[in-house]
Amino acid sequence: MTAAPQGYGTSALDFLFHPESIAIVGLSTDPSKAWLSDCYVTPMLQMGYPGSLYVVNPKGGHIDGVSVYPSVKDIPGTIDYVISLVPAQHTPRLLEECAAKGVRAVQFYTAGFSETGEPDDVQLQERLVSVARRLGMRLLGPNCMGLYCPESRLGFCPDFPSETGSIGLLCQSGGNTGYIVRSAAARGLRFSKVISYGNACDINECELLEYLANDDATRVITAYIEGTTDGRQLLRSLSMAARRKPVIVLKGGETESGRRAAATHTGSLAGVDAVWDSLLKQAGALRVDSVEEMADVLVAMLQMRRPRGLNTCVIGIGGGSNVLATDDCEHAGLRLAPFPPHIAERVSAVLPPAGSMRRNPLDAFSLVGFPQGWQQLVDILHDWEGLDLVLFHYAFGGPPLPPHYERIAPALGPMTSAAKNVRLPMAVVLHSTPNNDSWQASLTVQRMCLEAGLPFFVSVSGAALAIRKVVEFGLANPGLLDRLLAEA
Amino acid sequence: MTAAPQGYGTSALDFLFHPESIAIVGLSTDPSKAWLSDCYVTPMLQMGYPGSLYVVNPKGGHIDGVSVYPSVKDIPGTIDYVISLVPAQHTPRLLEECAAKGVRAVQFYTAGFSETGEPDDVQLQERLVSVARRLGMRLLGPNCMGLYCPESRLGFCPDFPSETGSIGLLCQSGGNTGYIVRSAAARGLRFSKVISYGNACDINECELLEYLANDDATRVITAYIEGTTDGRQLLRSLSMAARRKPVIVLKGGETESGRRAAATHTGSLAGVDAVWDSLLKQAGALRVDSVEEMADVLVAMLQMRRPRGLNTCVIGIGGGSNVLATDDCEHAGLRLAPFPPHIAERVSAVLPPAGSMRRNPLDAFSLVGFPQGWQQLVDILHDWEGLDLVLFHYAFGGPPLPPHYERIAPALGPMTSAAKNVRLPMAVVLHSTPNNDSWQASLTVQRMCLEAGLPFFVSVSGAALAIRKVVEFGLANPGLLDRLLAEA
Numbered sequence: 001m002t003a004a005p006q007g008y009g010t011s012a013l014d015f016l017f018h019p020e021s022i023a024i025v026g027l028s029t030d031p032s033k034a035w036l037s038d039c040y041v042t043p044m045l046q047m048g049y050p051g052s053l054y055v056v057n058p059k060g061g062h063i064d065g066v067s068v069y070p071s072v073k074d075i076p077g078t079i080d081y082v083i084s085l086v087p088a089q090h091t092p093r094l095l096e097e098c099a100a101k102g103v104r105a106v107q108f109y110t111a112g113f114s115e116t117g118e119p120d121d122v123q124l125q126e127r128l129v130s131v132a133r134r135l136g137m138r139l140l141g142p143n144c145m146g147l148y149c150p151e152s153r154l155g156f157c158p159d160f161p162s163e164t165g166s167i168g169l170l171c172q173s174g175g176n177t178g179y180i181v182r183s184a185a186a187r188g189l190r191f192s193k194v195i196s197y198g199n200a201c202d203i204n205e206c207e208l209l210e211y212l213a214n215d216d217a218t219r220v221i222t223a224y225i226e227g228t229t230d231g232r233q234l235l236r237s238l239s240m241a242a243r244r245k246p247v248i249v250l251k252g253g254e255t256e257s258g259r260r261a262a263a264t265h266t267g268s269l270a271g272v273d274a275v276w277d278s279l280l281k282q283a284g285a286l287r288v289d290s291v292e293e294m295a296d297v298l299v300a301m302l303q304m305r306r307p308r309g310l311n312t313c314v315i316g317i318g319g320g321s322n323v324l325a326t327d328d329c330e331h332a333g334l335r336l337a338p339f340p341p342h343i344a345e346r347v348s349a350v351l352p353p354a355g356s357m358r359r360n361p362l363d364a365f366s367l368v369g370f371p372q373g374w375q376q377l378v379d380i381l382h383d384w385e386g387l388d389l390v391l392f393h394y395a396f397g398g399p400p401l402p403p404h405y406e407r408i409a410p411a412l413g414p415m416t417s418a419a420k421n422v423r424l425p426m427a428v429v430l431h432s433t434p435n436n437d438s439w440q441a442s443l444t445v446q447r448m449c450l451e452a453g454l455p456f457f458v459s460v461s462g463a464a465l466a467i468r469k470v471v472e473f474g475l476a477n478p479g480l481l482d483r484l485l486a487e488a
Numbered sequence: 489m490t491a492a493p494q495g496y497g498t499s500a501l502d503f504l505f506h507p508e509s510i511a512i513v514g515l516s517t518d519p520s521k522a523w524l525s526d527c528y529v530t531p532m533l534q535m536g537y538p539g540s541l542y543v544v545n546p547k548g549g550h551i552d553g554v555s556v557y558p559s560v561k562d563i564p565g566t567i568d569y570v571i572s573l574v575p576a577q578h579t580p581r582l583l584e585e586c587a588a589k590g591v592r593a594v595q596f597y598t599a600g601f602s603e604t605g606e607p608d609d610v611q612l613q614e615r616l617v618s619v620a621r622r623l624g625m626r627l628l629g630p631n632c633m634g635l636y637c638p639e640s641r642l643g644f645c646p647d648f649p650s651e652t653g654s655i656g657l658l659c660q661s662g663g664n665t666g667y668i669v670r671s672a673a674a675r676g677l678r679f680s681k682v683i684s685y686g687n688a689c690d691i692n693e694c695e696l697l698e699y700l701a702n703d704d705a706t707r708v709i710t711a712y713i714e715g716t717t718d719g720r721q722l723l724r725s726l727s728m729a730a731r732r733k734p735v736i737v738l739k740g741g742e743t744e745s746g747r748r749a750a751a752t753h754t755g756s757l758a759g760v761d762a763v764w765d766s767l768l769k770q771a772g773a774l775r776v777d778s779v780e781e782m783a784d785v786l787v788a789m790l791q792m793r794r795p796r797g798l799n800t801c802v803i804g805i806g807g808g809s810n811v812l813a814t815d816d817c818e819h820a821g822l823r824l825a826p827f828p829p830h831i832a833e834r835v836s837a838v839l840p841p842a843g844s845m846r847r848n849p850l851d852a853f854s855l856v857g858f859p860q861g862w863q864q865l866v867d868i869l870h871d872w873e874g875l876d877l878v879l880f881h882y883a884f885g886g887p888p889l890p891p892h893y894e895r896i897a898p899a900l901g902p903m904t905s906a907a908k909n910v911r912l913p914m915a916v917v918l919h920s921t922p923n924n925d926s927w928q929a930s931l932t933v934q935r936m937c938l939e940a941g942l943p944f945f946v947s948v949s950g951a952a953l954a955i956r957k958v959v960e961f962g963l964a965n966p967g968l969l970d971r972l973l974a975e976a
Contacts, residue, residue, distance in 0.1 A: 032857075039888045088842065112842030121841065143843075145888055159890035159925070173808025175886035182885045183922040226811060252811040255818035257848070260826065264845035265807035290812070290949075291920070319753035320661025323714060323740040324778070330743035338748060353609065354576065354600030355631075357752035360745070369520075397670045398663035400527045400633055402647040432779070434671035437647070439927055461778075 013203065013211040016105055016138070017149045017193055019081035021052035023072060023103075025094060026086035026110075029059050037063050039145070040083055040109075043155035047162050050153060054079070071097065078102040083146060088112035088124060091142070092131050099135040106132070108142030114199055114267035115143055122267075129201050143266060144198025145174035148181065148191065151217065156196075157181070165190020167298060168218035170208040172197060172226045172266050173252065176291065180224065183295040188450045189302060192217040199267050206230065206237035213241035219484055220301060222248040222294055227259075227268025231279060238283035246301060246473065246480055247285045250294050251276050286473045296457055296466035303455035305425040306481055307388040307471050310334050313381055314361035314391050317368060317415070321395035321432065322361040325460040329391070332464030336360050339384070346380045368411050374418035382423060389425045389467065392418075393460055395432035396442045403441030409448065416448050428456040429463045501691065501699040504593055504626070505637045505681055507569035509540040511560060511591075513582060514574035514598075517547050525551050527633070528571055528597075531643035535650050538641060542567070559585065566590040571634060576600035576612060579630070580619050587623040594620070596630030602687055602755035603631055610755075617689050631754060632686025633662035636669065636679065639705065644684070645669070653678020655786060656706035658696040660685060660714045660754050661740065664779065668712065671783040676938045677790065680705040687755050694718065694725035701729035707972055708789060710736040710782055715747075715756025719767060726771035734789060734961065734968055735773045738782050739764050774961045784945055784954035791943035793913040794969055795876040795959050798822050800952075801869055802849035802879050805856060805903070809883035809920065810849040813948040817879070820952035824848050827872070834868045856899050862906035870911060877913045877955065880906075881948055883920035884930045891929030900933050908940050916944040917951045 024040050027033075037055075041064045044053055054075045055068045062068060069075050072082070072094070079101045086094055088110055098106055113125035125142065132139045140146060148155045150164040160181055167184065169191060171177040177196040184191070193215065195208055205225050212221045221241055228234045241247050253262030253270035262270040280287045288294045312334040316322040326336055338359050339347060347358050350373055357363040367373040381390060392415055396403050419428050428449055433439040442458075449456040457463035474481040512528050515521075525543075529552045532541055542563050543556045550556060557563050560570070560582070567589045574582055576598050586594055601613035613630065620627045628634060636643045638652040648669055655672065657679060659665040665684040672679070681703065683696055693713050700709045709729055716722045729735050741750030741758035750758040768775045776782045800822040804810040814824055826847050827835060835846050838861055845851040855861040869878060880903055884891050907916050916937055921927040930946075937944040945951035962969040 035889055112840075115845075116841035118841055157888050157890070171808075173806075173811065174888060175806035175883065176808035176812070178888055179809070179883060179886040179920050179922070182926065186923040224808070226808075252808060252815070254815045257818050257824035258811055258815035260824075260847055261811040261814040261845060261849050264847050265811055265851070290816075295922070318661075318663035320659075320664035320712070320714075320740060321667070323661065323746055323749040323753055324664070326749040327740070327742045327746035328778075330745050336745035336748075353604035353606055357603075357749060359748055359752050361749050363753070395663065395667060398667040400645050400662060400666055401523055402645070432667050434667070434783070435674045436927075436931060438670065439924075443924060 011211070011214055013207065016081070016140070016147065017152050017154065019051060021054070021077065021079045022049070022081045022083065023054040023056055023075060023079045024083045024085070025056040025072060026084060027055050027057055027063060029057055029061055029063060029068070036085060038158055039156050041066060042158045043160065044153065046158060047150065047153040047155055052077070072101055073097055075101065080104055082106045084108045084110050086110060088121070091128055095128065095131045095135060095137060099137060103137060105138040105140060107140040107144065107146040109145065110141070111143040113142045113201070115265060117264065117267070125199065125201050132202060139202035140195070141198040142201060145177055145196035148194035150191065161185050161190055163190050164217070165192060166217070166219035166302070167191045168212035168215060168221045169194040169223070170197060170205060170212065171195070171224040172200065172205070172268065173224060174198070176224050176252070179291050180222070180294060183291055184298055187295055187299050187456065189295070189298050206233045209237040209241045209247070213244045218245065220246050220248070220298065222298065224250045224252055226252040226262035226266050227270040229269060231271070235279055235283055238285055242284035246484065248288055248294055248297055249280055249285045250288050250291065251280070284477060286469060292462055293466060296462045297470060299455050299457060300466040300470040301481065301484065304427055304467070306474055307425040307467065309388040310468060310471060311386055311388045312336055312391055313384070313387055313389070314393065315364055315377070316361060316393045316395070317363065317365050318395060318398055319355070319357060319363055321393070321398050322357055322363050325393050326361050328460040329464045332461055333468040334389070334464045343380060343384045347377070350376045350380070364415070367414065369414070371414040371417060374414045375421065378418050378421050387424060389427070390422050391427050391429060391463065393429035393431060394445070396430065396438035397432040397434045402437045405440055405444050408441040408444050412445050413448070416445065416452060416454060419454055420452050427463055427467065428454050429458070429460050430456055431459045501695065504569070504628070504635065505640050505642065507539060509542070509565065509567045510537070510569045510571065511542040511544055511563060511567045512571045512573070513544040513560060514572060515543050515545055515551060517545055517549055517551060517556070524573060526646055527644050529554060530646045531648065532641065534646060535638065535641040535643055540565070560589055561585055563589065568592055570594045572596045572598050574598060576609070579616055583616065583619045583623060583625060587625060591625060593626040593628060595628040595632065595634040596686070597633065598629070599631040601630045601689070603753060605752065613687065613689050620690060627690035628683070629686040630689060633665055633684035636682035638679065649673050649678055651678050652705070653680060654705070654707035654790070655679045656700035656703060656709045657682040657711070658685060658693060658700065659683070659712040660688070660693070660756065661712060662686070664712050664740070667779050668710070668782060671779055672786055675783055675787050675944065677783070677786050692716070694721045697725040697729045697735070701732050706733065708734050708736070708786065710786065712738045712740055714740040714750035714754050715758040717757060719759070723767055723771055726773055730772035734972065736776055736782060736785055737768055737773045738776050738779065739768070772965060774957060780950055781954060784950045785958060787943050787945060788954040788958040789969065789972065792915055792955070794962055795913040795955065797876040798956060798959060799874055799876045800824055800879055801872070801875055801877070802881065803852055803865070804849060804881045804883070805851065805853050806883060806886055807843070807845060807851055809881070809886050810845055810851050813881050814849050816949040817952045820949055821956040822877070822952045831868060831872050835865070838864045838868070852903070855902065857902070859902040859905060862902045863909065866906045866909050875912060877915070878910050879915050879917060879951065881917035881919060882933070884918065884926035885920040885922045890925045893928055893932050896929040896932050897936065901936070904933065904936050904940060904942060907942055915951055915955065916942050917946070917948050918944055919947045
C-alpha cells in the first residue's frame with residue numbers, strides 16, 4: 001500500500017464535512033429497499049442540504065423527487081463526496097469512475113469486506129485502499145453509516161436533531177451511532193460532528209480523534225471503538241486529544257466473546273481488555289461501560305455545574321424510593337451526610353415529622369403542591385456549608401396512584417422550579433418507569449426540564465455514577481472541564 | 489406489652505385477606521384529598537369487592553357513591569377490617585371503637601409513629617400495640633398502604649391488575665409496593681397476595697413470611713425489607729419459607745446512609761449489610777439489588793424454562809448492539825461459545841457473509857422479513873448439543889431509521905414467531921429505548937410477547953444477571969424450582 005495522503009490528523013479531514021456536491025450511488029428503486037433512501041436522501045432534504053445532491057442507479061428514474069442518473073459519469077459537473085451502496089465486488093470500479101469526476105472521498109455503506117473474515121473479502125478491502133491511495137481519494141468505512149453534521153446539513157437518520165451542538169462522536173458501529181445520538185438528543189444534547197466509521201480501512205479512529213481535537217466546533221469528544229490496528233498511534237492520538245478536550249470512550253468487545261463479536265462486526269482487532277484499560281487510562285480518557293453511561297457522563301459534563309466534592313443532599317417524594325436512591329448514590333460513591341444541627345432545625349420548621357424523613361435523604365411528600373415550601377428548602381440548603389450537590393428525584397412507577405399527564409405537571413412543577421433556583425451543582429433524576437403510564441408522565445417532566453435547561457437523568461444509579469466519574473475526572477485533569485464551562 | 493395472639497405464623501393471618509366488611513375511617517371529603525379515595529375506595533369498587541364497604545368521616549355525606557358514616561359505631565352490623573386514615577393521636581381511641589364493633593384487624597395508612605424518631609411518636613406506637621393486644625386485635629402498619637389480594641377484590645392502587653397470580657409479596661414500603669407490582673405486571677406477572685406492612689408494629693415480616701410459606705395460592709415469595717427487630721426469628725421464618733418456596737429478597741438500606749434513610753422511613757433497625765447478607769445466604773434466599781432485578785428474576789423463575797447451564801446463543805439484529813449485548817452477557821456470567829463447525833456450516837447456508845456475524849453472537853439483519861430463515865435458524869440451533877439457552881434481542885434506539893409502530897411488528901414478528909418455536913430455554917430482550925418512538929415500538933413488541941406467552945426482559949444485562957442467578961439458585965436448591973414449573 002502507498003502512504004496515506006499528507007496532512008494526516010490535522011484539518012485534512014475538514015473537506016469531508018463541507019462537500020459541495022454529493023452522489024448516492026447504488027440506491028435501489030425497489031420499494032422494499034426504500035428505507036435506504038429514508039436514511040440517505042430524506043435527512044439531506046429535510047435538513048436542507050444546500051449543495052447538489054445526485055442519486056445513481058442504472059435503472060434511472062426518480063427517488064424522493066431527486067433525479068436518478070444511470071452512472072456517476074452521467075452526472076453533470078464535479079462531485080465532492082460519494083456514498084456507496086453498490087455491492088462489494090463493484091466498489092473498485094466505482095472508485096475509478098469517481099476519480100474521473102474529481103471525487104475526494106467515498107463513504108461505503110457497502111459491507112462484505114474484512115469483517116466477514118473470508119480471505120477474498122479481506123483482500124477486496126485491501127485492494128480498495130490501494131486503488132483509493134493511487135487515485136488520491138479518502139475512504140470512510142466500509143460497513144458504516146457515514147457522516148452526520150447538522151451545521152452542513154449532512155445526515156443519515158431522518159430523526160436526528162437538525163440543531164448543531166458541541167459533541168464530536170466517532171463510532172465504529174452504525175447502529176450504536178443511532179443509539180448514542182438518540183440517547184443524548186433525548187437529554188437535550190447536540191452534536192458538532194458524528195462519524196460512523198465501520199471497518200476503518202483508511203480514515204480511522206486515530207485520524208478522527210486528531211481531527212476532532214483540532215475542530216473548534218467540538219468541545220467534547222466521545223467515541224465507541226471496537227478495535228484498532230495500531231495501538232501505539234491510538235495512544236498518541238488519544239493522548240493528544242485528551243490534553244485538549246475531555247474524551248469519553250466506550251470500548252465495544254470488552255469480553256472474550258465480545259472481542260469475537262467485534263471481529264465479525266467490523267473486522268477489528270479488539271485486543272485484551274486489560275491492555276485497553278491501561279491504554280485509555282494512560283491517554284487520560286474517561287472510560288464508560290455502556291451507551292446509557294456515555295449519555296449520563298455527557299449530561300454531567302456539559303449541563304451541570306461541577307460539584308467540588310461528593311457530599312450530596314437527596315430530595316425525593318416517597319419513603320421507599322428515597323431508601324433505594326440513597327443506596328444507589330452511596331454504592332456509586334456519592335456521600336450523604338446527615339443534616340448538620342442548624343440545618344436539621346430549619347428543615348424541621350418547613351416539613352412535618354410524619355412522612356418526611358428529615359435527615360438526608362429528605363422525603364418532600366408533604367411539599368407536593370406547596371411551592372413556597374420547596375423554595376424555603378432550597379434557601380436552607382444554600383446555608384449548608386460543605387454541601388456539594390443537590391439531587392432531586394422522582395420514581396414514577398412508585399406512588400399508589402398511577403401517574404397522569406395532567407396531574408404530574410402541577411405535582412412536580414414546584415420541584416423543578418425549586419431545582420432551577422438551586423445555586424449549588426444540581427441534578428434531577430426522573431426514574432422508575434416500568435409501564436407506559438409512568439413513562440408518559442416522566443416524559444412530561446423531562447420536557448419541563450428540557451425547557452427549563454435543567455440537567456436530568458433517568459436512573460439514580462446512572463446519575464450518581466456519572467456525577468462521581470466526572471467529579472473525579474475534573475480533579476485528575478485540572479482546568480479541562482472548567483475550560484468547557486467557561487466556553488458554554 | 490402482652491404476647492402476640494396465638495396461631496402466630498401459620499394460617500392465623502388468613503382472615504386478613506377475607507374480610508366480609510371493611511370500614512375506611514378518616515377518609516377526607518376535601519377535594520384536595522380525593523386521591524386517597526382513589527387509593528382505597530376506587531380499587532374495591534372497580535374489582536367488585538363482594539362484602540360491605542363503609543366510609544367513616546364526622547362530616548358524613550357520600551364519597552364515590554359510598555355512604556359516609558359519622559363514626560365507626562354508627563355503622564350497622566359488625567366490621568371485620570378497618571383501614572385507618574385518622575391522625576396518629578386519634579388512633580388509640582379508634583381501636584377502642586373498633587373493638588366494640590368486633591373488628592379483628594386494623595391497617596394504618598396513618599403515619600407519624602416510630603419512624604419519626606420523636607419519643608412521643610415512638611411511645612404512641614407502643615401504646616397502640618398494647619391496646620390492640622388487650623382488645624385481641626391485629627395491626628398492620630402503621631405507615632403502610634395495606635393489602636392487595638385480587639382473589640378477594642382487595643386493593644389500594646386503582647391500576648393494579650384484577651387477575652390473580654402466584655407471587656406473594658411483602659413490602660415494607662408502600663411506594664416500592666407500587667413499583668414492584670407495576671414492574672412485574674408489565675411483564676405479565678400476577679400476584680396472589682401483596683402486603684405493604686410499614687413499621688411492622690404487630691404483624692411483621694416474620695409472620696408474613698411464614699404465612700405466605702403456608703399459603704397454597706403463593707408459589708414464589710418476594711420481599712422488600714428495610715429492617716427487623718428480631719434477626720433470629722427472621723432467620724427462622726425465612727429459612728422455613730425458603731425450604732418450601734423460592735424466596736427473593738431486596739434489602740432496602742444496604743449502605744450507611746441507606747440505613748439512616750430506612751430508620752426515618754419505617755423506624756427500622758436496618759443493620760449492617762454484611763450481617764444481612766449472611767442471614768439471607770444462610771436462610772437460602774435469593775438476594776436482589778433493585779426492583780428491576782426483582783422483576784427480572786421473577787420472569788426468569790416463573791416464565792422461562794430452566795437452562796441446565798450458562799452456554800448461550802445470542803441472536804440480534806445489528807452489529808454494534810450484538811457486540812454490546814455479548815459484553816453484557818459475559819459480564820453477568822453467561823457464556824457464548826463459538827458455533828461448533830457443523831453448526832457454523834449450516835448457519836452459513838442460511839445467512840449471507842456480509843452483515844451477519846455468523847459466529848455467536850449472530851446478526852440476523854438479513855433475516856428481517858424472512859420467516860423461513862428464522863425457522864431454519866431455530867432448527868439448526870436445536871442440533872447444537874451443549875447449548876443451554878437462546879437469547880433473542882433487539883435494540884430499539886439503534887437502527888438508522890426511527891422505529892415506527894406499523895413497521896416494527898412485521899419486522900420483528902418473524903423473530904418472536906421463531907422464539908416461540910425454540911424448544912430450548914429461551915428469552916427475548918427488548919431494550920435500548922431512549923425516546924418515545926423507540927419506547928412505543930418496544931411496547932408493541934412487548935405486547936406481542938405477552939400475547940404469545942414469551943418471557944421478555946428490558947435490558948440485556950438485566951436478563952443475563954437474572955438468568956445466571958436463577959440457574960445458580962436452581963442448582964443450589966435442587967427440586968425447588970422444578971416443583972414450581974411442575975405446578976405451572
